[in-house]
Amino acid sequence: MTKKFNPVTPELLAELKNVLGEKYVKTDDDHLVAYQTDEEGNSYYFHKPEVVVFPGSTEEVAAVVKLANAHLVPLTPRSAGSGVACGAIPVYRGIVIELERMNKILTFDAENMYATCQTGVMTGDLQAEARKHNLLYAGDPSSAESCQIGGNVANNAGGNKAVKYGTTRHQIYSLKVVTPTGDIVDVGARLQKCSTGLCLEQLIAGSEGILGIITEVTVKLRPLPPYSFNMVCVFKSDEEAFALPNKILKAGIDPTSIEFMDNEALVMTCKFLDMPMPHVDDGCDYVIVTVETFDEGDSDRKMEKLCDLAEANGAIDVLEADARIWKLRKQFAEAARNIDMMFQTEDFVVPLDKIADITKQIPELREKYDLYCVTVAHIGDGNIHVLPLNVKKLSPEAWFEKIKTFHRDLFPRVYALGGKMSGEHGIGYKKKEEFSLCTPAGEVNMIKAIKKALDPNGIMNPGKLVDVD
Ligand SMILES: Cc1cc2nc3c(=O)[nH]c(=O)nc-3n(C[C@H](O)[C@H](O)[C@H](O)COP(=O)(O)OP(=O)(O)OC[C@H]3O[C@@H](n4cnc5c(N)ncnc54)[C@H](O)[C@@H]3O)c2cc1C
Known part of the structure; x- marks a missing residue:
């Protein structure tokens, strides 16, 4: 589909500079190259913007959006830019x-357990601020030190604590948004209701930035559990x-992470x-379980119960883990990148009772498409x-x-088990075609109708999630 957008003109640049100030409007090639991709390493997807702007307030964001509409220029x-679905690629x-x-925390109300953040607050900074007050911000993508709260909301980021606390959408009270x-x-x-x-x-x-720009987020904070343990169950x-x-959840252990x-x-x-x-050298897999509690006795009881459950279910060893275990879990993407900048992170999600049904199909797919894959989940x-890692360069x-042929085979299998292609990374530009192929037409049409109604000029993050004429 070709969109009829206008190029960025000298007149538009002058108007942007008038609103934001000269130094917050960048057209030099260093900036344009830096913004041609997000976390994506495959240059096949790269697109350079014509201009990068750095607003400092909601009002400035709104002014930029109005100019983009007036000039019919995409935004x-x-x-x-830590997204892995090419969502921030122009x-x-x-x-x-x-x-x-x-990037400011505008309100931090420890007494009433909420905070209002500007969109650019780093997720790790919000987590650290909460900890200082014995509170927990429960959104916890592995990229917390390199992503922002607005990006987390836009992608409904998941991460390591979703089992207990849900994904980013479950952490929010309200948003300030600039509409398209x-x-x-x-x-x-x-x-509360x-x-x-x-x-x-x-x-x-x-909504991945297609329905507006989030400029402020009011999030829930929770009491920080004082006791916790990490166990590694070796299989x-x-x-x-x-x-x-499923067995851990049914046993009432109430884990924060599995x-x-x-x-x-x-x-x-x-x-x-x-x-x-x-x-690791014996060919084993790890299941890493974190449990947090408010009571030491409860912690001890849950640890014992977990050990018994894991052993009864075939674990060959159950070890209490130190901080190295989360270093290992969080660094796998860097390790993959070290092999080749181009690698694909699948992100499909299935009902808990279907995990084995889908994962046992992966060896067949690996062979069929001659792919070397590692799995974390x-x-x-x-x-x-x-x-899938690009070991053959x-x-x-x-x-x-x-990857496209692999997806055309993998995703129908995921959907046949009641799953979806993305649990937390989003669709973006990268999986847009597959999304429309796998999703019922009625659902795609509803998304398109909402998009058209809110963004009549189609300027807000076009080319992502769905194509709208
Ligand atoms: C090493 C690594 C580990 C990761 N681990 C996880 C994980 O555990 N869980 C997880 O869910 N993700 C994970 N991710 C993916 C990524 O970090 C998340 O998707 C994150 O939420 C993106 O945030 P960001 O600030 O980088 O957003 P960006 O990448 O800048 O943007 C993401 C999308 O949101 C849109 N957007 C950004 N800001 C706004 C806004 N203010 N208003 C409207 N739209 C906006 C963009 O257009 C784009 O479509 C990981 C990535 C890496 C590199």
Whole structure:
């Protein structure tokens, strides 16, 4: 589909500089190259913007959006650019609106357990601020030190604590949003329940920047559990490992995290970190379980129960883990990148009882498409990251084609089991075609109708999620 957008003209640049100030409007090639991609390493997807702007307030964001409409120029919102679905790549060029200057925690109310953040607050900074007050911000993507709260809301980021606390959408009370036509709107409220009108903050959460630009987020904070432990349950067989999460949940252990690393992921990451770990050389998988409690006795009881459960379910060893275990879990993507900049992070999600059904099909797919893959997973919520690695150093185009054929085979299998192609990374530009192929027409049409109604000129992050004429 070709979009009829206008190029960025000297007149538009002058108007942008008038609104933002000269130094916050960048057209030099260093900036344009830096914003041609997000976390994506395959140059096949790269697109350079014509200009990158750095607004400092909601009002400035609104003014930029109004100019983009007046000039019919596409606009791509961007937070930290750690996304892995090409969501922040300006596929129709135009303006990238980088929100990193809007990085203040505006309100931190420890007594009433909420905070209002500008969109550009780093997720790790919000977590650290909460900890200082003995509170928890429960959104916890592995990229917390390199992503921003607005980007997390836009993608409905998941991460390591979703089993217990849900994803980013479950952490929000309300949002301030600049609509695709440049109006400033507050949606949601700091309420424990609400049956008043449509739940628009939840419509914006996970909308990947196609329905507006989030400029402020009011989040829930929770009491910080003082006791916690990490256990590593070591398995010889994937199937036994995948059966464990449901049993842990049914036993009332109430874990914060249940993560999985297969042996190939363990070997790759241990080697990258030069950090030997037990049983990795024996071909074993890890299921990593974190439990947090408010009572020491409760913690001890849950640890004992977990050990018994894991052993009864085939674990060959159950070890209490130190901080190295989370270093290992969080560094696997860097280890993959170390092999080749181009790698694919699958992100499909299935019901918990179907994890084994989908993962046992992966060896067949690996052979069929001649792919080397490692697997890590948030198995407590059925979210599987199979990572095909470009060990054969294929060209960007050849790698793109290989992954496309792999997806056309993989995703129908995921959907046949009641799953979806993304549990937390979003669709973006990268999986847009597959999304329309796998999703019922009625659902795609509803998304298109909402997009058209809110963004009549189609300028807000075009080319992502769905194509709208
Ligand atoms: C090593 C690594 C580990 C990761 N681990 C996880 C994980 O555990 N869980 C997880 O969910 N993700 C994970 N991710 C992916 C990524 O970090 C998340 O998707 C994150 O939420 C992106 O945030 P960001 O600030 O970088 O947003 P960006 O990449 O800048 O943007 C993401 C999308 O949101 C849109 N957008 C950004 N800001 C706004 C805004 N203010 N208003 C409207 N739209 C906006 C963009 O247009 C784009 O479509 C990981 C990535 C890496 C590199």
